[in-house]
Amino acid sequence: MKVMKIVITGGAGFIGSHLCESLLSHNHNVICIDNFITGVKENIAPLLDNPGFKLIEQDVSKYIAIEGNIDWVLHFASPASPIDYQKYPIQTLKVGSLGTHNALGLAKAKGSCFLLASTSEVYGDPLCNPQPESYWGNVNPIGPRSVYDEAKRFAEAITFAYHRVHKIDTRIARIFNTYGERMRIDDGRVVPNFIAQALKDEPLTIYGNGKQTRSFCYIRDLIDGIWKLMNTNIKEPVNLGNPNEFTIIEFAELILKLTGTKSKIDYYPLPVDDPKIRQPDITRARQKLNWTPKIQLEQGIIPTIQYFKSKVKP
Numbered sequence: 001m002k003v004m005k006i007v008i009t010g011g012a013g014f015i016g017s018h019l020c021e022s023l024l025s026h027n028h029n030v031i032c033i034d035n036f037i038t039g040v041k042e043n044i045a046p047l048l049d050n051p052g053f054k055l056i057e058q059d060v061s062k063y064i065a066i067e068g069n070i071d072w073v074l075h076f077a078s079p080a081s082p083i084d085y086q087k088y089p090i091q092t093l094k095v096g097s098l099g100t101h102n103a104l105g106l107a108k109a110k111g112s113c114f115l116l117a118s119t120s121e122v123y124g125d126p127l128c129n130p131q132p133e134s135y136w137g138n139v140n141p142i143g144p145r146s147v148y149d150e151a152k153r154f155a156e157a158i159t160f161a162y163h164r165v166h167k168i169d170t171r172i173a174r175i176f177n178t179y180g181e182r183m184r185i186d187d188g189r190v191v192p193n194f195i196a197q198a199l200k201d202e203p204l205t206i207y208g209n210g211k212q213t214r215s216f217c218y219i220r221d222l223i224d225g226i227w228k229l230m231n232t233n234i235k236e237p238v239n240l241g242n243p244n245e246f247t248i249i250e251f252a253e254l255i256l257k258l259t260g261t262k263s264k265i266d267y268y269p270l271p272v273d274d275p276k277i278r279q280p281d282i283t284r285a286r287q288k289l290n291w292t293p294k295i296q297l298e299q300g301i302i303p304t305i306q307y308f309k310s311k312v313k314p
């Protein structure tokens with residue numbers, strides 16, 4: 001197989017660092033760009049000694065200068081949890097718009113292929129379930145989640161425009177809730193929140209009545225899906241996620257069971273515009289990529305709990 005040189009923006013983040021690791025293990029050369037506003041140095045610390053790995057500390061909302069040829073630009077930089085992107089609303093809008101423009105500009109200058117990490121948030125609070133790629137979504141353009149949702153919708157639009165106008169070889173992955181080792185314990189999402197609360201015997205914080213649903217995909221399955229997408233010539237967006245859908249109450253009960261905690265459950269108001277249902281329709285990924293997630297929730301959550309055990313302060 002050809003050894004490739006691959007730029008990963010957001011390479012020190014949760015998904016980005018797994019991608020760096022996986023591509024290096026297949027002998028590719030990786031240039032990780034991260035400004036560490038939500039990325040974590042520890043995620044890539046074991047890679048720093050690898051001669052195939054290079055770290056550039058910068059904000060990709062600013063011009064990206066890299067010497068030499070590049071085969072792929074994988075654009076994963078962005079705050080991605082609702083808590084993070086509401087804490088960094090302008091940075092989120094900038095990395096999704098200016099950052100995507102810069103990353104595409106780099107791909108154009110180098111003649112590289114380009115992959116955009118998009119999101120199920122482009123569907124907003126969806127009016128159909130499951131969500132196929134043909135669904136245009138139900139996004140509040142000025143709500144608290146809009147800084148992420150609209151930035152990613154813009155990112156998809158400019159990616160497609162660069163494909164149409166400049167003939168860039170592009171891919172768009174619409175990533176649904178993904179979990180696993182290296183999620184930040186304080187990123188505010190349901191997986192780290194519930195696990196950390198359970199490990200500390202504190203109440204699990206359910207927002208709303210807990211009947212809203214999410215469908216959780218283990219990181220290893222997602223990385224496999226991204227690799228298959230890179231290797232399949234499909235320009236249209238492709239949903240990547242695990243279609244097994246759970247209510248948040250069911251998820252809380254699973255965490256209670258697997259941790260054996262003494263935690264109870266507390267209820268808090270549902271955040272504004274919190275999607276009530278979410279399940280990927282992965283027909284396209286199954287048919288075109290021959291991809292389907294293999295690791296079911298309980299199987300992936302066990303090593304994730306193990307990981308968080310080392311992060312919870314006693």
Ligand code: UDP
Nearest residue numbers: 082188189190191193205206207212248274
């Ligand atoms: N949620 C919850 N308790 C928490 C954190 C999240 O009940 O401590 C809910 C949240 O309201 C949402 C779902 O869990 O309905 C998933 O939230 P998350 O922040 O993980 O990401 P989202 O899928 O909304 O982007």
